[in-house]
Amino acid sequence: MAEISKKEASGFDYDIGYLQNIVHDILKQATGLGASSAEAAVSSLGGYSVTVRKGEVETIEYNRDKGLGVTVYFGQRKGSASTTDFKPSAIKTTVQAACDIARYTSSDEFSGLADASCLATEIPELELYQPWSVTPEQAVELAVQCEQAGFAVDKRLTNSEGAYVSTHSGQRVYGNSLGFTGGYASSRHSLGCTLIASANDEMQRDHWYSMSRHPGRLEDVQSIGRKAAERTVQRLNARKLSTCKVPVIFSADVAKGLMGHLVRAVSGGTLYREASFLLDSIGKPIFADFISMDERPHILQGLGSAPFDSEGVSTKPRNLVEGGVLQGYILDSYAARHLGMQTTGNAGGVHNLHVNSTGQSLNDLLKQMDRGLLITEVMGQGVNIVTGDYSRGANGFWVEQGEIQYPVEEITLAGKLEEMFRGVQAIGNDVDQRGNLVTGSWLMDVMTVAGS
Amino acid sequence: MNHSSLDIAEDLLLVPAGMGDSDLQSVLGQLMSHQIDYADLYFQSSQHESWMLENGIVKEGSFNIEQGVGVRAVSGEKTGFAYSDEIILPALTQAASTARVIARSGQQGGVKAWSNSSSHHLYLASNPIQTFSADDKVALLQAVDAEARRQDSRVSQVMASLAGVYEVILIAATDGTLAADIRPLVRMSVTVIAEQDGRREQGSSGGGGRYSFDYFQQQERSLDYAREAVRQALVNLEAVDAPAGAMPVVLGPGWPGVLLHEAVGHGLEGDFNRKGSSVFSGRLGQQVASPLCTVVDEGSIADRRGSLNIDDEGTPTGQTVLIEKGILKTYLQDKLNARLMNMPLTGNGRRESYAHLPMPRMTNTYMQSGEHDPEEIIASVDKGIYAVNFGGGQVDITSGKFVFSTSEAYLIEKGKITRPVRGATLIGNGPEVMQKISLVGNDMALDTGVGVCGKEGQSVPVGVGQPSLLIDELTVGGTG
Numbered sequence: 001m002a003e004i005s006k007k008e009a010s011g012f013d014y015d016i017g018y019l020q021n022i023v024h025d026i027l028k029q030a031t032g033l034g035a036s037s038a039e040a041a042v043s044s045l046g047g048y049s050v051t052v053r054k055g056e057v058e059t060i061e062y063n064r065d066k067g068l069g070v071t072v073y074f075g076q077r078k079g080s081a082s083t084t085d086f087k088p089s090a091i092k093t094t095v096q097a098a099c100d101i102a103r104y105t106s107s108d109e110f111s112g113l114a115d116a117s118c119l120a121t122e123i124p125e126l127e128l129y130q131p132w133s134v135t136p137e138q139a140v141e142l143a144v145q146c147e148q149a150g151f152a153v154d155k156r157l158t159n160s161e162g163a164y165v166s167t168h169s170g171q172r173v174y175g176n177s178l179g180f181t182g183g184y185a186s187s188r189h190s191l192g193c194t195l196i197a198s199a200n201d202e203m204q205r206d207h208w209y210s211m212s213r214h215p216g217r218l219e220d221v222q223s224i225g226r227k228a229a230e231r232t233v234q235r236l237n238a239r240k241l242s243t244c245k246v247p248v249i250f251s252a253d254v255a256k257g258l259m260g261h262l263v264r265a266v267s268g269g270t271l272y273r274e275a276s277f278l279l280d281s282i283g284k285p286i287f288a289d290f291i292s293m294d295e296r297p298h299i300l301q302g303l304g305s306a307p308f309d310s311e312g313v314s315t316k317p318r319n320l321v322e323g324g325v326l327q328g329y330i331l332d333s334y335a336a337r338h339l340g341m342q343t344t345g346n347a348g349g350v351h352n353l354h355v356n357s358t359g360q361s362l363n364d365l366l367k368q369m370d371r372g373l374l375i376t377e378v379m380g381q382g383v384n385i386v387t388g389d390y391s392r393g394a395n396g397f398w399v400e401q402g403e404i405q406y407p408v409e410e411i412t413l414a415g416k417l418e419e420m421f422r423g424v425q426a427i428g429n430d431v432d433q434r435g436n437l438v439t440g441s442w443l444m445d446v447m448t449v450a451g452s
Numbered sequence: 453m454n455h456s457s458l459d460i461a462e463d464l465l466l467v468p469a470g471m472g473d474s475d476l477q478s479v480l481g482q483l484m485s486h487q488i489d490y491a492d493l494y495f496q497s498s499q500h501e502s503w504m505l506e507n508g509i510v511k512e513g514s515f516n517i518e519q520g521v522g523v524r525a526v527s528g529e530k531t532g533f534a535y536s537d538e539i540i541l542p543a544l545t546q547a548a549s550t551a552r553v554i555a556r557s558g559q560q561g562g563v564k565a566w567s568n569s570s571s572h573h574l575y576l577a578s579n580p581i582q583t584f585s586a587d588d589k590v591a592l593l594q595a596v597d598a599e600a601r602r603q604d605s606r607v608s609q610v611m612a613s614l615a616g617v618y619e620v621i622l623i624a625a626t627d628g629t630l631a632a633d634i635r636p637l638v639r640m641s642v643t644v645i646a647e648q649d650g651r652r653e654q655g656s657s658g659g660g661g662r663y664s665f666d667y668f669q670q671q672e673r674s675l676d677y678a679r680e681a682v683r684q685a686l687v688n689l690e691a692v693d694a695p696a697g698a699m700p701v702v703l704g705p706g707w708p709g710v711l712l713h714e715a716v717g718h719g720l721e722g723d724f725n726r727k728g729s730s731v732f733s734g735r736l737g738q739q740v741a742s743p744l745c746t747v748v749d750e751g752s753i754a755d756r757r758g759s760l761n762i763d764d765e766g767t768p769t770g771q772t773v774l775i776e777k778g779i780l781k782t783y784l785q786d787k788l789n790a791r792l793m794n795m796p797l798t799g800n801g802r803r804e805s806y807a808h809l810p811m812p813r814m815t816n817t818y819m820q821s822g823e824h825d826p827e828e829i830i831a832s833v834d835k836g837i838y839a840v841n842f843g844g845g846q847v848d849i850t851s852g853k854f855v856f857s858t859s860e861a862y863l864i865e866k867g868k869i870t871r872p873v874r875g876a877t878l879i880g881n882g883p884e885v886m887q888k889i890s891l892v893g894n895d896m897a898l899d900t901g902v903g904v905c906g907k908e909g910q911s912v913p914v915g916v917g918q919p920s921l922l923i924d925e926l927t928v929g930g931t932g
Contacts, residue, residue: 053727058529058531059530059531059533060530060533060553060554061531061809062534064534064535065807078513079514080512080513080514080515081516083518085537090517094515097515097517098514098515100586101513101586104586104589105503105509105510105511106509106510106511107509108509136553159727161727161729196729196850203850203851205729205850235851238851243696243698273506273609273611273645274652275609379879380844380846380856380879381845381857382877382929384654386652387652387874389875391694391857391876391877391929391930391931392855392857392877392929393929410853410879410880410881412876412928413929414694414696414929414931448930449696450696450697450698450879450928450929451698451927452697452698
């Protein structure tokens with residue numbers, strides 16, 4: 001059916017045709033052992049990262065990973081196995097292990113490959129592989145510059161957790177016994193810095209980073225260092241707050257976490273287990289009517305872009321939330337069958353989920369909030385998707401008359417996600433592009449802030 | 453067991469590649485000739501098997517087999533690292549030449565002759581995956597499902613998983629280390645959802661350690677996990693909003709020791725203290741906790757999830773007193789940081805796998821028992837909360853701020869436990885909170901064996917423990 005992506009990636013340990021042959025070999029062995037259907041994925045990844053601290057190299061770490069995984073179905077019984085060993089004997093053992101497991105699992109009416117009609121028939125070229133020819137020496141130099149630019153910002157920056165440069169590329173091929181085989185190469189590069197500032201007895205750290213598929217789209221190294229520095233210094237002289245109920249702004253990078261909670265709550269696995277506070281919510285308003293979100297899987301060079309999902313299903317742009325109303329769930333084939341629905345091409349997750357801005361800058365949002373909290377970091381795992389109970393540690397800034405007054409720390413933020421989502425007042429245009437969930441800052445209704 | 457771990461490891465990891473001790477010596481020698489202070493080779497073979505039950509049936513099982521070798525070269529504070537997922541001499545030599553790019557300066561050193569240090573035998577040196585048939589594993593999970601559903605008709609979902617790991621490692625280093633360890637690890641997890649009048653709540657339980665699977669059958673442990681998960685879910689069905697603000701907090705024994713892991717444990721890891729990035733940096737000998745607190749990291753407890761015969765650098769594990777009667781005594785070390793700080797090794801150099809660099813990590817971290825009866829501790833509180841189960845925690849080691857989130861907690865009113873409260877995050881500053889521990893119970897317990905600790909993207913199994921204790925004031929992040 002589908003063709004291997006046309007763009008041949010060079011510089012990999014294995015060419016994509018070799019990985020494809022392994023997939024075909026695995027599928028053949030699986031059916032040879034009596035499996036009624038099977039699927040396999042093979043990948044190889046390479047790259048390196050350097051870290052520099054106080055101007056000196058700390059680590060140079062080379063990565064070379066490969067792996068293969070197979071899932072076999074005997075009727076509706078399923079078994080999986082994986083290995084990092086590509087030797088024929090290891091592949092044979094792995095396929096056999098998957099088949100052995102399938103003898104003991106129970107028949108599950110929802111299990112199986114994706115429906116043939118959903119599989120991708122064309123593989124769009126998404127330009128996900130953009131190699132970076134940087135040498136380790138050059139990478140070290142970039143990291144040194146990044147950290148130096150940070151240290152230069154303020155004398156109170158006395159220490160560092162280091163600056164890093166990392167560059168990785170990989171190839172992945174997926175195939176199944178319905179005749180689908182597809183593969184593509186991708187790359188990911190990042191640069192970041194974490195600094196420490198001290199004053200009196202207080203120490204604070206913060207960081208900044210850039211991440212992209214294309215090295216030319218990484219933020220300037222000096223700018224990253226300076227942002228890390230500014231963020232760190234701004235945290236000094238942090239105060240505690242008294243317990244209160246105030247409106248809150250989640251800065252763009254923290255608001256991504258809220259999107260993550262939404263994604264989990266409307267994902268198939270959570271829904272069919274009835275482990276979500278958003279059961280049966282399709283067609284219902286979950287946000288105010290000016291909020292919309294859409295999934296854009298085919299953005300060129302997008303960090304979450306994918307021509308097909310991890311079961312070969314074609315990915316499609318779609319609206320997830322329109323006019324505040326949930327339009328669909330995030331489903332793979334298994335969960336879709338459980339729920340009596342169709343897969344949405346989300347085996348493996350969402351692909352570039354964007355929240356539309358309501359147009360304001362972060363400054364506008366501060367003015368609109370007038371008095372409350374700007375949250376720049378959250379801590380801990382206090383999010384219960386079953387009930388929507390939300391309680392997390394936080395850091396940020398106290399805001400009065402629309403202006404930042406002073407940093408605050410050692411507080412918690414608590415609420416119910418369902419109410420928090422409905423209470424979103426505005427989405428900023430200060431969009432954070434780093435990653436799969438893309439949004440500006442969120443101005444929220446009143447939340448409970450616990451402090452001293 | 454007459455066959456030593458080292459023989460078993462060499463047979464499994466080196467012999468198939470036609471390699472022997474002399475090859476290890478020669479690769480290390482090649483590394484040292486490039487002016488490296490220290491270098492090591494970490495060979496690993498692992499098998500991982502897991503089974504998952506949901507909707508009353510075991511619907512998934514998976515098996516993973518992996519092996520590889522990591523090569524590390526250290527020069528001063530610099531580390532070069534490369535690895536290969538093939539254990540063959542050419543791949544090893546190539547990884548070694550990649551790892552040593554780091555060295556441009558440093559002292560000339562030689563490879564020391566292997567020195568055999570005696571090591572512990574804290575757990576079985578066998579493969580747990582093979583000790584139980586697939587039928588028995590499936591039956592174990594089905595019994596858990598039946599037991600959970602039998603407890604209460606409000607139980608609407610039961611999810612259970614069973615996992616076994618068999619890992620064999622071998623370490624050869626230029627300081628003369630040649631050591632091996634055989635590490636079994638099993639774990640069972642049970643999560644249930646209970647439903648009443650449209651309200652759904654979750655409860656979870658589980659346990660494990662360096663055992664074979666029959667551990668779960670003994671003393672009805674697996675059935676106890678099911679009962680415990682149901683009990684928690686039913687308690688949470690009755691939970692009211694947690695209070696918000698600073699108040700006294702009583703922590704129960706065992707798993708609430710997550711407190712120590714976050715409030716002090718990470719902050720006492722050698723790497724952060726060498727770099728001066730921890731709130732505990734430069735505070736050795738100082739009072740960092742109330743005099744009631746003695747906190748220990750002990751990798752050498754038999755059979756525990758966080759235990760190791762040797763750490764991932766070949767150093768035998770032991771008991772390290774971190775805080776004694778409130779005084780900071782030492783840090784947790786790996787070889788790199790111990791050498792740079794001129795401090796003793798503690799057997800805490802750990803890594804997730806051959807493809808990751810070792811760093812100082814906790815093993816089993818706990819507080820020793822005090823003198824108070826747990827009932828007395830609760831009775832001493834006029835208004836506060838009593839927290840007995842937690843999800844997880846997180847710490848910012850630089851500012852000292854840490855959080856941990858309750859999954860089962862109650863209000864204390866006038867010295868009595870009254871109503872359960874919804875999950876809430878507790879937040880504090882490590883050294884400040886440790887100073888506010890005013891009562892310590894006589895009921896020290898270790899957790900059941902479910903902990904996973906993450907640091908710089910690497911996960912390792914750990915244990916925690918503590919007696920019941922009272923913190924005079926901690927911020928509780930409820931909504932009430």
